[in-house]
Amino acid sequence: MPPAKKLKITALAGGVGASKLLLGLYEVMDPGLLTIIVNTGDDIALHGLKISPDLDIVTYTLAGVVDSAKGWGIRGETFHALKRLAGYGRANWFNLGDRDLATHIHRTGMLAEGKTLSQAADSIRTALRVKSRILPMSDDPIPTMIDSNEGSLHFQEYLVKRRTEPVVRGIRFAGAESARPAPGVLEAIRDADRVIICPSNPLISIGPILAVPGIREQLRTHKEKVFAVCPIVGGKSLKGPSDKMLVQLGLKPAALGVAKLYADFTSIFVIDPADKSQSAAISALGMKVVILPTVMKTRAQKRKLARALLSLSPSSAL
Amino acid sequence: MPPAKKLKITALAGGVGASKLLLGLYEVMDPGLLTIIVNTGDDIALHGLKISPDLDIVTYTLAGVVDSAKGWGIRGETFHALKRLAGYGRANWFNLGDRDLATHIHRTGMLAEGKTLSQAADSIRTALRVKSRILPMSDDPIPTMIDSNEGSLHFQEYLVKRRTEPVVRGIRFAGAESARPAPGVLEAIRDADRVIICPSNPLISIGPILAVPGIREQLRTHKEKVFAVCPIVGGKSLKGPSDKMLVQLGLKPAALGVAKLYADFTSIFVIDPADKSQSAAISALGMKVVILPTVMKTRAQKRKLARALLSLSPSSAL
Numbered sequence: 270m271p272p273a274k275k276l277k278i279t280a281l282a283g284g285v286g287a288s289k290l291l292l293g294l295y296e297v298m299d300p301g302l303l304t305i306i307v308n309t310g311d312d313i314a315l316h317g318l319k320i321s322p323d324l325d326i327v328t329y330t331l332a333g334v335v336d337s338a339k340g341w342g343i344r345g346e347t348f349h350a351l352k353r354l355a356g357y358g359r360a361n362w363f364n365l366g367d368r369d370l371a372t373h374i375h376r377t378g379m380l381a382e383g384k385t386l387s388q389a390a391d392s393i394r395t396a397l398r399v400k401s402r403i404l405p406m407s408d409d410p411i412p413t414m415i416d417s418n419e420g421s422l423h424f425q426e427y428l429v430k431r432r433t434e435p436v437v438r439g440i441r442f443a444g445a446e447s448a449r450p451a452p453g454v455l456e457a458i459r460d461a462d463r464v465i466i467c468p469s470n471p472l473i474s475i476g477p478i479l480a481v482p483g484i485r486e487q488l489r490t491h492k493e494k495v496f497a498v499c500p501i502v503g504g505k506s507l508k509g510p511s512d513k514m515l516v517q518l519g520l521k522p523a524a525l526g527v528a529k530l531y532a533d534f535t536s537i538f539v540i541d542p543a544d545k546s547q548s549a550a551i552s553a554l555g556m557k558v559v560i561l562p563t564v565m566k567t568r569a570q571k572r573k574l575a576r577a578l579l580s581l582s583p584s585s586a587l
Numbered sequence: 588m589p590p591a592k593k594l595k596i597t598a599l600a601g602g603v604g605a606s607k608l609l610l611g612l613y614e615v616m617d618p619g620l621l622t623i624i625v626n627t628g629d630d631i632a633l634h635g636l637k638i639s640p641d642l643d644i645v646t647y648t649l650a651g652v653v654d655s656a657k658g659w660g661i662r663g664e665t666f667h668a669l670k671r672l673a674g675y676g677r678a679n680w681f682n683l684g685d686r687d688l689a690t691h692i693h694r695t696g697m698l699a700e701g702k703t704l705s706q707a708a709d710s711i712r713t714a715l716r717v718k719s720r721i722l723p724m725s726d727d728p729i730p731t732m733i734d735s736n737e738g739s740l741h742f743q744e745y746l747v748k749r750r751t752e753p754v755v756r757g758i759r760f761a762g763a764e765s766a767r768p769a770p771g772v773l774e775a776i777r778d779a780d781r782v783i784i785c786p787s788n789p790l791i792s793i794g795p796i797l798a799v800p801g802i803r804e805q806l807r808t809h810k811e812k813v814f815a816v817c818p819i820v821g822g823k824s825l826k827g828p829s830d831k832m833l834v835q836l837g838l839k840p841a842a843l844g845v846a847k848l849y850a851d852f853t854s855i856f857v858i859d860p861a862d863k864s865q866s867a868a869i870s871a872l873g874m875k876v877v878i879l880p881t882v883m884k885t886r887a888q889k890r891k892l893a894r895a896l897l898s899l900s901p902s903s904a905l
Binding site for chain 1: 635664669671692714
């Protein structure tokens with residue numbers, strides 16, 4: 270086994286929650302050995318522009334340009350274009366900063382020119398000098414649709430426009446059946462020394478990635494090296510509406526609830542000390558439980574969790 | 588005949604040069620009686636965005652938001668998105684401000700949603716509270732192509748990217764044969780009390796409008812009410828590369844040269860006192876010559892020329 274710093278890591282990631290851990294990993298390992306497979310179920314077309322929120326959050330975070338107070342968007346951003354768009358009667362519930370718009374225009378332009386989402390993502394991360402590979406889960410559109418008491422909503426409409434107020438009755442990944450993993454995704458899982466499931470929403474960040482045919486199977490095949498970091502601590506989401514959505518779907522907003530969703534492809538399940546009491550029940554699912562502080566408010570906490578994860582070997586356990 | 592202030596005016600216009608006179612007209616007449624038919628030969632798609640420079644210059648000018656020092660773009664504009672686009676390796680020779688981008692995104696969005704360029708132009712001028720109708724010459728794309736010693740260039744490449752340095756050998760309005768005037772264009776010429784040809788480049792601002800099948804014929808039919816303001820004064824363009832282009836195409840960079848291009852559909856040809864000596868030769872083309880100061884540097888000069896034009900009757904002459 271190579272030393273911890275030389276491990277090849279592949280991470281599955283959503284947006285804001287994942288980016289905390291990714292930043293830690295990026296800073297404590299050789300970032301050239303890190304590959305990130307990102308949820309694109311949140312992608313949406315607005316005003317004809319193709320917007321990939323999670324790809325951009327991950328890229329901006331690792332590029333060091335993210336607005337770290339919000340966790341998304343660009344630091345010091347202005348919103349002159351958005352204000353005018355509203356003046357033209359266009360929807361302005363989705364925040365689009367002036368600098369951020371360039372990313373969407375560039376991506377939309379590349380797609381119009383016949384390039385793939387993967388190629389656009391690589392162009393953007395390269396231009397922003399991010400040293401890790403950033404792969405969309407798929408080059409095919411797989412919009413996450415929320416079936417709710419207000420009808421079927423695109424995930425961004427549910428999250429941003431309706432501020433998670435509708436009651437969730439179901440989640441669909443439209444078109445997933447016929448989608449393919451983006452080039453390099455299955456290989457990145459196969460070739461990694463460790464696969465880390467970031468502390469992202471299991472339903473609408475990791476869930477869409479798992480719904481792409483072939484990815485869940487590949488994780489199962491390589492289960493011994495798959496570690497998951499639980500995004501629920503003390504019954505609450507580390508970030509976003511995971512807890513509420515779990516409850517509305519009849520699942521437990523608890524580490525154990527997430528563990529059940531991941532048990533078929535995960536060998537080590539990392540929980541926070543706050544959830545120590547669930548260790549036995551999680552172990553009973555066939556996973557090893559590792560207890561580590563997973564709340565990452567500071568840069569030091571991000572690095573610390575990253576280092577701890579890199580030091581785990583498949584045989585590590587409570 | 589209605590009083591001068593109640594005349595229905597239809598103007599044919601390019602961008603910056605025309606907008607000076609249009610602003611004068613807008614301020615001295617009932618702007619609701621003004622219809623402007625605008626050149627769209629300069630339109631270009633960049634990064635997937637549909638850009639209509641002359642429509643925007645006219646609209647921004649009449650809305651009072653134009654950067655009046657430059658004559659185009661929006662006052663107090665920022666260029667954060669453009670800088671990032673350049674960072675992504677995108678062409679940045681065409682200036683796109685952050686606020687201005689909203690116009691292009693909105694127009695591109697409307698076209699993608701199945702609307703016409705006319706509908707987009709009307710949406711934009713209405714949102715910016717411009718009281719005059721602004722019509723594109725056509726809803727069909729008719730790109731102005733410059734045949735030069737550097738090959739065939741889109742007009743914006745010739746003008747902006749190559750800064751008018753290539754030697755012009757010919758001008759083509761690609762697709763004009765099969766284009767149709769935008770809805771309302773022929774009617775606006777028919778129903779006006781006066782049609783004013785603004786002091787725009789006769790080759791690449793007014794020329795494209797005249798190339799749309801039906802427009803030149805309609806002007807000829809209504810020749811008695813068509814007045815043209817000469818854009819060349821003392822052998823120089825009031826604005827832009829008209830003089831140089833005329834010479835390279837073997838035409839005279841003089842009022843007389845422009846007069847020859849317009850003689851078949853114009854009854855009154857307005858020249859500056861500087862070109863008084865050409866009056867007889869222009870008259871010999873069958874037009875009446877009216878001498879008025881046509882250099883418009885100040886708001887007062889714009890209003891003064893506008894008032895003088897409105898006071899002309901088809902029988903006015905030197």
